[in-house]
Every structure is written in C-alpha cells, then in structure tokens.
Amino acid sequence: MAETNEKTFVEELRSDDSNTPKAMPYATGYGADEPTVSMPLIDEQLPKSDKPKVIVDGLVKSFGDLAVLKGIDLTVTEGEVVVIIGPSGGGKSCFLRCLNGLETASSGSIKVDGYEITDKKTDLNKVRRNIGMVFQNFNLFSHMTVKKNIMLAPVDLKVYPKAEAEEVAMKLLRRVGLESKADAYPHQLSGGQQQRIAIARALAMNPDVMLFDEPTSALDPEMVGEVLNVMKELAREGMTMIVVTHEMGFARDVADRVIFLSEGYIAEQGTPEEIFDHPKSSRLQEFLAAVL
Amino acid sequence: MNIFDTFRESLPYLVDGFQVTLLAWIVSIIIGVLLGLVACLMRLSKIAPLRGIGWVYIWLIRGTPMIVQAFVVYFGFSQALGLRMSPLTAGIITLSLNCGAYLAEIFRSGIQAVPKGQEEAARSLGMGKARTMMRIVLPQAFKVAVPPMVNQFIITLKDTSILTVIGMPEIVNEAQQYIMIHLDYFETYICVALFYLVVISLLMLLSNYIEKKIGYDRKGRQA
Numbered sequence: 001m002a003e004t005n006e007k008t009f010v011e012e013l014r015s016d017d018s019n020t021p022k023a024m025p026y027a028t029g030y031g032a033d034e035p036t037v038s039m040p041l042i043d044e045q046l047p048k049s050d051k052p053k054v055i056v057d058g059l060v061k062s063f064g065d066l067a068v069l070k071g072i073d074l075t076v077t078e079g080e081v082v083v084i085i086g087p088s089g090g091g092k093s094c095f096l097r098c099l100n101g102l103e104t105a106s107s108g109s110i111k112v113d114g115y116e117i118t119d120k121k122t123d124l125n126k127v128r129r130n131i132g133m134v135f136q137n138f139n140l141f142s143h144m145t146v147k148k149n150i151m152l153a154p155v156d157l158k159v160y161p162k163a164e165a166e167e168v169a170m171k172l173l174r175r176v177g178l179e180s181k182a183d184a185y186p187h188q189l190s191g192g193q194q195q196r197i198a199i200a201r202a203l204a205m206n207p208d209v210m211l212f213d214e215p216t217s218a219l220d221p222e223m224v225g226e227v228l229n230v231m232k233e234l235a236r237e238g239m240t241m242i243v244v245t246h247e248m249g250f251a252r253d254v255a256d257r258v259i260f261l262s263e264g265y266i267a268e269q270g271t272p273e274e275i276f277d278h279p280k281s282s283r284l285q286e287f288l289a290a291v292l
Numbered sequence: 293m294n295i296f297d298t299f300r301e302s303l304p305y306l307v308d309g310f311q312v313t314l315l316a317w318i319v320s321i322i323i324g325v326l327l328g329l330v331a332c333l334m335r336l337s338k339i340a341p342l343r344g345i346g347w348v349y350i351w352l353i354r355g356t357p358m359i360v361q362a363f364v365v366y367f368g369f370s371q372a373l374g375l376r377m378s379p380l381t382a383g384i385i386t387l388s389l390n391c392g393a394y395l396a397e398i399f400r401s402g403i404q405a406v407p408k409g410q411e412e413a414a415r416s417l418g419m420g421k422a423r424t425m426m427r428i429v430l431p432q433a434f435k436v437a438v439p440p441m442v443n444q445f446i447i448t449l450k451d452t453s454i455l456t457v458i459g460m461p462e463i464v465n466e467a468q469q470y471i472m473i474h475l476d477y478f479e480t481y482i483c484v485a486l487f488y489l490v491v492i493s494l495l496m497l498l499s500n501y502i503e504k505k506i507g508y509d510r511k512g513r514q515a
Contacts, residue, residue, distance in 0.1 A: 100416055102412055102415065102416060125418045125419065125420050126418065127418075128415065128417065128418040129417070131416070132416075133413075133416040135409060135413060137407075137409050139409035139410060139412065139413035140413075141410060141413070141414070141428055142410070142432065152417075153414070153417035153418060153419055156419065156423060156427065157417075157418055157419065198413075201417070202416075202417070205418065
C-alpha cells in the first residue's frame with residue numbers, strides 16, 4: 001500500500017509538465033513530515049493584484065439584542081491571504097458566514113466579485129459557486145463516496161459534464177494525496193483526510209475566493225499539518241483566502257494580513273510581523289500572551 | 293370439530309377478507325407516504341399558514357382514536373355532507389389520513405436528525421434549497437426513517453382490522469360472519485392471527501434487508 005502511494009507520488013512529479021514548482025518549497029513548522037502536496041491544486045497560477053475581491057462595508061450582525069458584529073470594514077484584494085484571529089465568541093465565524101450569505105447581515109454591505117451579497121435580488125446560489133467554503137466539521141456528505149462528494153455540485157449545477165467532472169475529481173484527489181480513497185465513504189477516513197477532501201470538493205467548483213472556518217480545530221494534533229500544507233499550497237498558487245484559525249504558526253507563515261477580531265470589531269490589523277511581534281492594543285497583547 | 297378442519301373450511305372466507313385487508317393496506321400506505329411527506333414539509337415550511345395546516349392535521353389525527361375517525365368519515369360525512377361512500381373507501385380514507393399523520397412525524401424527525409452542516413455545505417457550493425433537500429437531506433433522512441417507517445406500516449396493517457366496525461369486508465369481518473354460522477371462535481381467530489403474522493414477518497425480513505442494503509449503521513454518522 002505504502003509502496004504504491006510512493007510510486008504514484010514520484011510518477012506524478014515526473015509526468016507533471018506544468019512550470020509551477022512541484023513540491024512545497026517550505027516544509028517547515030507544522031507538518032514538515034507530512035506527505036506534502038505533489039501537484040498544484042489549481043490549474044494555473046492565479047493573478048495577484050490590487051483589484052478588490054471582497055469589500056465589506058459597515059457590516060453589522062445581531063441575533064435579537066445580541067450584536068455579534070458591530071461594524072466591520074474590510075477589503076480583500078485578489079490573491080490576498082487574510083487570516084482572522086481572535087477570542088472565541090468574537091464573531092470570527094459569524095463574519096465568515098456572512099460573506100457567503102449563510103448568515104444574513106443585519107446591515108451594511110458585502111460585495112464579493114462585484115456581487116452584492118446583502119442585496120435581496122442577488123442570486124446567492126450563483127454567487128456561492130464562486131466562493132468555496134471549508135467548515136470546522138468538514139461536513140462531507142456522509143451518504144456519498146468521496147468521489148461523489150466532489151462531483152455532486154459541479155455535475156448537478158452543470159459546471160462540467162459528468163465525464164469531465166470525474167476527471168476533475170480524480171485530479172483534485174491526486175493533488176491532495178487521496179486518490180486511493182475515491183470510493184471510500186467519509187466515515188472510513190480520518191479527520192485530516194476528510195478535511196483535505198472537503199477542500200478538494202470546494203475547489204471542484206473553481207472558486208475565486210476560499211473561506212476557511214477553523215479548518216483544523218476539530219482535528220487531532222497530528223493531522224493538523226496535512227491540512228495546513230494543502231492550504232499553504234493553495235495560498236502559494238494565488239488563491240484569495242480568508243481563514244479563521246487558531247493556528248498562529250500558519251498565520252505567521254502564510255498570511256499577507258492578519259486581522260484581530262474582538263468583541264465584534266476589527267481591533268487591530270497588519271502584517272504578521274506587526275501583529276505578532278509588535279502588537280499595539282492591550283487586548284491583542286493579552287490574547288497573544290494567552291495563545292502563544 | 294378439529295382445528296384443521298376449521299382452518300380448511302374457513303379458509304375461503306378468510307382469503308377473501310385478507311385480499312381486502314391487503315388492498316386497503318397497500319393503497320393506504322401509498323397515499324399515507326405522500327400525505328406524510330406533504331404534511332412534514334408543511335410543518336418545516338417557513339410559511340406560517342402552511343405550518344399551521346400541517347400542525348392541525350397531525351394534531352387532529354393523533355389526538356383522536358381511529359375508530360372515532362372511521363365513524364366520522366363513514367357515518368358523519370354521509371349525514372352532514374351527503375357524502376356516501378362504500379365501507380372500503382371510507383376505510384382507506386381513514387387509514388391513509390392516520391398513516392400520513394404518523395409518517396409526517398417520522399419524516400420530520402428523520403430530516404431533523406441530519407446535521408445542519410450537511411445542508412450548509414451543499415448551500416455553500418451553490419446548490420439551491422430544493423436541490424439540497426432532494427440530494428442531501430432526504431436521502432440521509434430516509435436512512436434514519438426506515439425502521440420507524442416499517443413499524444408504522446406494520447401498525448397500519450393491523451389497524452385495518454378496526455375498520456370492521458364500519459363494515460369494511462376485511463379478514464376480521466369475514467371471520468365474524470363465518471363464526472356466526474359455525475361458532476368456532478378459537479380456531480377461526482387463531483387462523484386470522486396467522487394471516488397477519490405471516491405478512492408482518494415477511495415485512496420484518498424485508499426491512500432487515502433494506503437496512504443492510506442502505507448501510508444503516510451507527511458508524512455512518514458524522515463526527
């Protein structure tokens with residue numbers, strides 16, 4: 001079993017004719033020993049530019065009397081990796097869920113790719129095809145095989161014809177190192193494997209933006225690395241990513257910008273160096289002291 | 293008279309009656325499944341009046357004995373609304389309404405047993421509400437609902453016997469007529485019981501087979 005995996009891995013490297021770098025250049029920190037991603041996750045290097053992809057303006061979200069988000073402004077540009085950190089209950093997940101309309105904003109506006117999410121007339125189903133989301137609990141469809149999980153939405157929503165969707169699914173599986181699990185059911189896989197497949201499932205729709213909602217929080221510690229490696233690879237390939245996480249190492253390594261969300265506000269933001277090495281506000285200092 | 297002779301002699305009556313029993317049962321569970329699905333979706337609907345109708349339907353059926361419902365449908369409707377129907381029609385209506393109400397609750401608990409995250413994952417991929425229901429929620433809800441559904445089918449089969457009170461010519465009714473002449477209470481009713489027992493045993497075997505087939509096991513749940 002291990003041998004065959006090894007072989008496909010090597011074959012993969014040899015047969016890959018694209019000019020993108022093959023293996024992960026920085027296998028440091030978390031998951032250095034984990035099997036890394038052997039091929040690019042998406043077909044081409046995505047452009048990085050100053051073009052805004054996500055524009056959030058005065059976002060407020062409250063549940064009854066409880067205000068969870070109290071006015072968030074944020075612009076994420078094409079290819080940018082934004083990592084959101086902060087204490088539990090600070091509104092991180094809620095913010096992410098507002099971005100693809102899983103939660104409805106109470107007021108303010110959210111534009112993704114030019115579509116106004118908060119506008120009732122917007123066809124959310126159409127906009128969501130462009131926004132991939134990865135959940136803390138993976139949420140793989142438990143009654144379907146891994147391959148079906150990946151193919152379902154692209155085929156049902158006619159993104160690809162069935163044969164092509166199957167090719168895409170197998171390619172993505174190879175890229176997250178789980179080709180051999182194509183016919184397995186989710187409950188037969190480890191958490192880390194399930195999460196890598198959840199990422200592949202989101203990528204099968206060819207999204208422009210990926211949202212990650214604490215993707216490693218439900219994992220056993222030894223499986224965190226394999227998921228982070230896939231995410232690192234994705235970031236390197238130019239995917240626009242917004243990541244809610246407690247993995248400070250990942251934030252430091254991969255983020256272009258770190259946002260500290262606390263009590264419904266963006267309390268502080270900046271480059272990883274600014275946030276981790278020179279935190280300004282006392283709240284961020286306390287938070288970092290508690291988690292690092 | 294020996295028990296086997298009674299069996300032999302009562303058999304033609306009982307077979308006639310059991311055909312009616314099976315007919316009423318099969319038609320009722322088919323209508324009941326459809327009614328149950330509609331009522332269940334109404335109860336889970338966002339539209340308050342629909343939710344209300346679904347709730348009232350289930351409330352009325354669960355809140356009253358089936359024998360009373362059968363009297364209302366057969367005698368009541370005929371007197372108050374001039375709706376005359378055969379005992380078989382009235383019986384099927386009563387059984388369907390009954391089966392539908394209980395199935396609605398079974399379906400609803402099945403749907404609510406599917407973790408919310410399954411729905412959210414489908415929606416976040418751009419699948420619409422109806423498509424998510426059909427492709428993701430209902431297939432998983434069905435798995436959970438199979439054992440209680442089969443149980444309800446068994447109850448409905450046995451409930452057909454109650455409809456003898458409105459004169460539906462099912463097996464118990466036929467048995468009573470046979471007994472009136474021959475007075476073999478014990479032997480005849482034992483024979484009637486065997487008819488039910490055989491069909492319900494087959495049903496239980498079928499249910500075990502389906503459960504295995506669709507992989508109903510506790511590992512299938514998500515963490």
